[in-house]
Amino acid sequence: MKLLIVEDDRDLLKSMLLYFNESGYNCENAKSIQEVNDRISDHQYDCVVLDLSLPDGNSLSTISNIKNRQAECGIIIVSANSNLDDKILGLDLGADDYLTKPFHLSELNARIKSIIRRKKQAGSSIIQFNEISINTDAKEVKIADQIVKLTKKEYDLLLYFIYNKNKVITKTSISEHLWGDFMDFSDSADSVYSHLKNLKKKLAQAGSEDYIESLYGVGYILKDK
């Protein structure tokens, strides 16, 4: 999977490259609109992570350029501006998703994977993780052909773990993934814990192995044993 990460802040770019290279993507980067245009004329990408404000201008203008050259390529905008107009405009121009800074790397990763899946695997909507099979169209989870009845939150939680398998994901990122950053409650961590407990119980009852480990309550990891 080939990613183009567009970000002009060097430290931020460095952290993203490190994380996504470790996650198994093949990453290239660009720090200006000019560099984006150069890159996409020479290389094919599965997804572009696009910072909106670059030294040589607002990169909304490059979206149609990327789309024209590489129709299959996903685009996710990452912006410091939570301005709704920018978001609507970006999506209208053909971007697939929009995330505001400061994002969680695990959230960005889940969104990239979901976009690439939608683009590439037209027709197949099944994600398989060992004995767990998820149908993303029907939002249905099966273990050994048996349907596991999950609530919407439990389903979202499981998918988030599987998209981020073998990575530690923080409690905060899970809480924001499930409820948005509006939930700035101290007890949102308890909510994460109780949803997770129910999810683990249901998976175990359906005969699945226990893949999710806790790291002293700071975060969790789904390990492919």
Add this chain to the structure above:
Amino acid sequence: MGKNKKNAIDYAQNLSHELLTPLAVIRNNAELLLQSPNLQKDDLKYLDDILKNVRRMNNLNKSLILLSKIDNEVYEDLESINFMELVHDILDNFQKPIASKKLNVTVGSGKTDRIISNKNLMEILLQNLIKNAVIHNINNGEIHIEFNQNAIRVTNSYDVNNPPPKNHYKRFTSSKSKQGSLGLGLSIVKRICEYLNIQQSHTITENKYLAEIKL
């Protein structure tokens, strides 16, 4: 809009942008460090504190931007809003904390359930009132939301051992026991009321807290 006001908004928005990138760098690096296989329990605790405070700063930043936007009057459209629908939408967001504190929430209205106002502002105002009523509540406590042509009232039970501070609707006054609470919620409420030119009051009785918005 005057030039100074325009400048103030630009300034606040620039500042917000400038803060978000370093916040993203801190959060990403903490997340990267968290992937190290040999972390001890204490290391994880430090990382958890860093991550918690990034989130806190992010929320603080957002609230300040919001206050600055309201201070600079950029909300102009008025519309007819279905009040009950809005309240139920907001309560939906708080489902989990309401359930975990086992709060008894009741909502009542007079003849009308529509209100003419700016929808964004009304939503922020109600969100903050309801959020406060949830956060500062006790286990098995109560929230009552009432709406009629003259007023919006949100009543909640509070911890009598830790009553709200006297100047609690000033900016950055937050109760000591609630670490992580920003103390901006009620000053946002106050500012929105001033902006919409409506009266607000807070009454603390023996065991109930009442926030009232006169329409």
